[in-house]
Amino acid sequence: MPADGLPGSEARALPAAPAVYCHDLVVRYGPRTAVDHVSLVAGRGEVVCILGPNGAGKTSTVECLEGYRRPASGTLQVLGLNPTTDHRALVARIGVMLQRGGVYPMLGPGHALRLFAAYYERPEDPEALLDRVGLRSVARTPWRHLSGGEQARLSLALALVGRPEVLFLDEPTAGVDPEGRLAVREVIRDARDRGACVLLTTHELTEAERLADRVLVLAQGSVVAEGSPTSLVGEPGAAREVAFGAPPGLDLGELEGVIGAGTTVTEGEPGRYRVTVAIHTATASGGSPQVLGPDVAPGALAATVATWLAGRGVAFSDLRVGRSLEEQYLEVLHTRGEGPEPQAWKPR
């Protein structure tokens, strides 16, 4: 990690500098602290996702890195440059997608892309970009007449047209239809594969799970969890869970009996079931922790549940082993007592 003493104002990237480096960032709006000592590092060829509810400080963090906001304190470097003092050197090398707007309402995608391409030394071919984001058929439609998904794809294309080394995408899939989301994800992976660093924010768990190499969970201005989507999901104990959807009112006791002691089956909301097998560990004197109770392999647990359901002629769906990032995320927020009530969190 670069030391704090690095000459941040020097308008030349240091070879060893990570694409995005943010240490102890604090942002205040009057008396309110929006970002409270957030640190993050993102490398080239990496997609890092900041996940969190509205008001968690996601946009404030990104806008400091984009150079829009001056932090109250903290060390920020993008491509080894200071986002505010080296703004002019930096804008040629970053691509920005704002949470909303940012495009002339009168311009169609073709015109807007050609205009933005003219700002950069070695831009992408606007025509090729139009095809890549799937806006060819609406190339001449003014921005204000585009659908939400088309507007988002245009904003994304405008962020890409300068061949950025770092992409900042603020809620790139908010309000985007499923087809548009596929296009957005593909374009983001593409940028990553070409070596760009992608820093994106979202409040949607599925997006983070699908897109990110690494996820930072932000709540009330602080990082409350960090890791790969799978590491966040698959922490110890997590694999001993199976969740599924089926008609409401199943006989939970019978299923518990089939799996064995230590099993709890709950129906959180009607038709959504979760099977948990408790793993009790105890440390024998001088020895290593030992597993007490049934040690059910996750796959076997899923198979047992599926067999039981099939045997009773019950139709089921979404059978998954372990916990989704959503459940993990809610638990993290909930445990800290900082998040919204779990019921308020439903992916769209």
Add this chain to the structure above:
Amino acid sequence: MSALRPYVAQVGAETYMTLRRGETLLVTVGIPVAFLVFFSTSHVVSTGPGPAVSFFVPGILALAVMSTAMVSLGIATGFERGYGVLKRLGATPLGRPRLLGAKVTTVFFVEVVQAAVLVPVGYALGWQPGHGHAGAAVASALAVAVLATVAFGGIGLLLAGVLRAEVNLAAANGLYLVLLLLGGMVVPLAKLPGALADVARALPAAALSDALHAALGSGSPVPAAAWVTLGGWAVGASALAALTFRWE
């Protein structure tokens, strides 16, 4: 070379958008032409000796400069801020000097279009420019128009910088109406009550129309007071605009 490419592209886009906005064309070309024809032929305002059109051509050219530099530029810029366009441009290599340069260039383009429409209409209505030296008259009219563009552009951008887009829209239109009536453009300043006329003379609109009346009408030199007033507004308004301008 490459430093100019973003500027040229921006001028192209700004000009395209300005000339395609119906409401902009209405205020920059439609209303001035309609006023020129209506007031020159209807005699609702007495303009002293000589054909009425000789008073109204310089007055309406002054109105044209004000409507483009203040109303059209200010309202468009206010909405661009509201739509997040300015913020987004702040994260591109375009930069503020080239953006503002492109906007000013576009205003001059539109003013050329306005003159190209209004002057022939004036001639068709029987306008006869003053008897002074034609080249000198055009040169001083152009210098006055440039200075007035800076002054009104500064006012428009100042409003756009401090007001919300919708409030800015109302304020720019309201100011346009006030300056139209107090600007010696369609009502000669001599017709205003004395105290009001004194106030009006301190405003950039009357200074602009006074200067154009001198250059294009009587052929007399532009009064020093008009230069001073326009220069003061140009410096003051653009400095304030620069201080208060916000990207977001």
